Amino acid sequence: xxxxxxxxxxxxxxxxxxxxxxxxxxxxxxxxxxxxxxxxxxxxxxxxxxxxxxxxxxxxxxxxxxxxxxxxxxxxxxxxxxxxxxxxxxxxxxxxxxxxxxxxxxxxxxxxxxxxxxxxxxxxxxxxxxxxxxxxxxxxxxxxxxxxxxxxxxxxxxxxxxxxxxxxxxxxxxxxxxxxxxxxxxxxxxxxxxxxxxxxxxxxxxxxxxxxxxxxxxxxxxxxxxxxxxxxxxxxxxxxxxx
Numbered sequence: 001x002x003x004x005x006x007x008x009x010x011x012x013x014x015x016x017x018x019x020x021x022x023x024x025x026x027x028x029x030x031x032x033x034x035x036x037x038x039x040x041x042x043x044x045x046x047x048x049x050x051x052x053x054x055x056x057x058x059x060x061x062x063x064x065x066x067x068x069x070x071x072x073x074x075x076x077x078x079x080x081x082x083x084x085x086x087x088x089x090x091x092x093x094x095x096x097x098x099x100x101x102x103x104x105x106x107x108x109x110x111x112x113x114x115x116x117x118x119x120x121x122x123x124x125x126x127x128x129x130x131x132x133x134x135x136x137x138x139x140x141x142x143x144x145x146x147x148x149x150x151x152x153x154x155x156x157x158x159x160x161x162x163x164x165x166x167x168x169x170x171x172x173x174x175x176x177x178x179x180x181x182x183x184x185x186x187x188x189x190x191x192x193x194x195x196x197x198x199x200x201x202x203x204x205x206x207x208x209x210x211x212x213x214x215x216x217x218x219x220x221x222x223x224x225x226x227x228x229x230x231x232x233x234x235x236x237x238x239x240x241x242x243x
Contacts (some may be wrong), residue, residue, distance in 0.1 A: 007163040011041040012095055012109040013038075019067055019114050024188070027073050028235070033064045035091075038119065039171060039239040046163045051151055051173035054130045056143070057166065062176045063237040064106070066116045074190050076182045076198035077233070080108070081116050087195065098147070098159070105143045122177065122238075170242045177238060178223055180230035201231040 015034050028161060029055040039061060048056040053098070058181050068082055079101055082090045092112045099106040101117065106118035126146045127134040151157050171216040180200040183191045190198050203222055206229060211219065 006041060008041050008161045009047055009096060011038055012107075015053070016108050016115065017065070017067070017111060017115045017117065019069065019072060019222075020187075023110070024073065031063075031065060032220045035230070035237065035239070038063075042119070043106075043171060043239075044169070045165055045183055046161055047166060048147070049145060049162045051155075051158050051212075053134060054146060055127045055134065055162075056146055057125045058121045058123075058241075059117045059125060059126075060120055060238070060240045062179075062239070063118065063159065064116070064118050068113065068115065075199075076190055077118075077179050078116060078118075079103075080106070080118070083196075083198070100144050106182070123240075168243065171239050172242060173236045174238050175232055175234055175236055178225055180223075180225075180231040181233045203229040203231060217218065 010060045010088055018030045021027045021030060041097060042058050042061055046126075048058075049144075050056065052220065064075050064078040065073065066083075067073045067079045074083070075081070078084065080090070080093070080099060082088050086195045092110045093108040095109055097108045099108055104120055104122065105132075105193075106120050108116075108118040110116050110118070123142055126137050126142060128137050131137075148157065167234065180202075183201055185191055208224075208229075211229065221232055223232055224230075
């Protein structure tokens with residue numbers, strides 16, 4: 001290992017959120033700056049090591065950020081928020097916690113009583129130690145399998161981030177995958193239904209046939225999920241590594 005780069009722990013610790021900024025445009029600009037710093041560290045300055053026999057290199061990550069203050073910046077799609085689980089006393093995860101859920105695995109960097117923050121690993125490469133050589137394996141993209149499956153509880157499970165400058169290259173950003181926009185009122189605040197759930201912007205006046213006829217740039221504004229079409233969230237919080 002080398003000391004040529006900051007550890008992921010140091011980078012996540014340096015994240016301060018944007019609770020002190022009132023203007024939403026300024027909030028998003030500052031979040032972009034802080035997210036980029038984390039993405040560079042994740043892509044180029046290390047990897048997850050599992051029991052010294054497996055290495056996982058993230059290739060695509062998505063950020064989620066939600067302020068618990070009633071007037072704060074909201075991220076309605078985020079799982080681990082008091083709004084989503086209807087619990088004002090919802091715990092705050094310690095720095096670097098692994099949160100497994102139906103969409104994959106989050107790495108958290110929340111701050112108590114201020115904001116929820118995490119990045120989701122969407123795509124990755126995995127290498128196994130085979131005959132004392134690291135071999136890239138192609139397996140289903142369920143990261144909990146590569147993190148946990150096939151390891152005996154009697155030998156123990158050890159997952160850690162190894163800081164090491166790994167590769168060079170770039171990255172590109174775009175909107176998050178299958179994340180819908182949510183309805184807002186005239187003041188720009190998200191609307192909730194009678195069950196206190198945020199309301200997705202479902203598109204009902206465009207058929208699949210009509211959708212196919214739209215220009216390609218227009219199609220990027222929507223996506224289909226479970227037979228329904230939704231307006232896409234435009235926050236550019238998806239980061240993909242370019243080799």
